Amino acid sequence: MSETPDQVPAARAYQGGMSQAGRPQPANLADILERILDKGIIIAGDIQVNLLDIELLTIKIRLLVVSVDKAQEMGIDWWRHDPMLSGRAQALEDENRELRERVDELESGKGS
Amino acid sequence: MGESGRYLYAVTRDVDPQALRDVPALSGGTLEVLEHDEFLAVVSTVDLDEYGEEALRVNLEKLEWLEKAAQTHHAVIEAVSDLGPVAPMRLATIFLDDDSLNRRLDEWRHALTQVLDRVAGRLEWSVKIIAANGAPGASGTRDPDNRPASGADYLRQRKAAVEQRSQRESESQQEAHRIHEVLSARAVATRVLQPQDPRLTGHHGTMVLNAAYLVEAAEGTAFAEEAASCAEAQPHLEVDVKGPWPPYSFAMLEQR
Incomplete structure (x- = not known):
């Protein structure tokens, strides 16, 4: 491999368009991690790698994989929420809040 | 260098160890192929100052370290996979010495044999199907010509929009399911995986299918072409x- 790991900034964007020449497609890291952490053969070695740590790790990776810029661009602030919350649950919650705001607005006579 | 351990990348059989000689190992080490009965264990020596329990706890959380380790681990498994059947280990499967490693191979002999038999001559393809979320104006945006006359009217409109969206989602699910059936017919085995989190992948829309297909190596191209033609037939679905x-x-x- 001809990569230059020393030049990799910690908060690099792993999605589209940020690939440096000669490096593997950045999005691949997420796919690789999905496979080498979740799939494959799990045989306990002599060195204990705590399973819970691996789970926490994937959550942390999800945070890191999306760079801060990209995250803000996408309106991401999910680390303030339950990390297990699904996108759909979040969308419903958002819609709920929007609806409540709109109803308040209408009831106060501004919206009609 | 402190104490050392033996890092196990994969178990294989019937391959020429020489072919792996130039594949880079973790931490600048050298890849070795250990013969144990019918198995070949692909290993390298790692320093426990870097790969011990304490060190791993810290290192696994450093993205740069993890990225390098993940890609090296994956590259070794790909190299083995190019040569023969591969039973890949999860990242960071480490033994204190070869005796301990061999004992573990004995313990898992039956299962490892089953895995190698199952994957021999076959490769995995990943297909993800993403449905775009809603048409313009379906939710969120407010159309000035269609302003709700009252709160109740507004709620009715929102309810209709939500129902429409959920119907479109269920249609996308059904189309994805049909594509999955077409592709499954070309695969030896399939696994439906958890949809990936859009916040991880950056995709927009709903991942309605994340599946893996085990396909005969010789039929890989035909499989990919079939997947591409399924994608063409459903332009509103993104097929990755x-x-x-x-x-x-x-x-x-x-x-x-």
Whole structure:
């Protein structure tokens, strides 16, 4: 491999368009991690790698994989929420809040 | 250098160890192929100052370290997969010495044999199908010509929009299911995986299918073409085909 790991900034964007020449497609890291952490053969070695740590790790990776810029661009602030919350649950919650705001607005006579 | 351990990348059989000689190992080490009965264990020596329990706890959380380790681990497995059947280990499977490693191979002999038999001559393809979320104006945006006359009217409109969206979602699910059936017919085995989190992948829309297909190596191209033509037939679905991968998703042991 001809990569230059020393030049990799910690908060690099792993999605589209940020690939440096000669490096593997950045999005691949997420796919690789999905496979080498979740799939494959799990045989306990002599060195204990705590399973819970691996789970926490994937959550942390999800945070890191999306760079801060990209995250803000996408309106991401999910680390303030339950990390297990699904996108759909979040969308419903958002819609709920929007609806409540709109109803308040209408009831106060501004919206009609 | 402190104490050392033996890092196990993969178990294989019937391959020429010489072919792996130039594949880089972790931490600048050298890849070795250990013969144990019918198995070949692909290993390298790692420093426990870097790969011990304490060190791993810290290192696994450093993205740069993890990225390098993940890609090196994956590159070794790909190299083995190019040569023969591969039973890939999860990242950071480490033994204190070869005796301990061999004992573990004996313990898992039956399962490892099953995995190698299952994946021999076959590779994995990944297909993800993403449905775009809603048409313009379906939710969120407010159309000035269609302003709700009252709160109740507004709620009715929102309810209709939500129902419409959920119907479109269920249609996308059904189309994805049909594509999955077409592709499954070309695969030896399939696994439906958890949809990936859009916040991880950056995709927009709903991932209605994340599946892995175990396909005969010789039929990989035909499989990818079939997937591409399914994608063309459903322009509103995004069909992401990746492969071939080493058969990670089909190398899981039964006892879990």
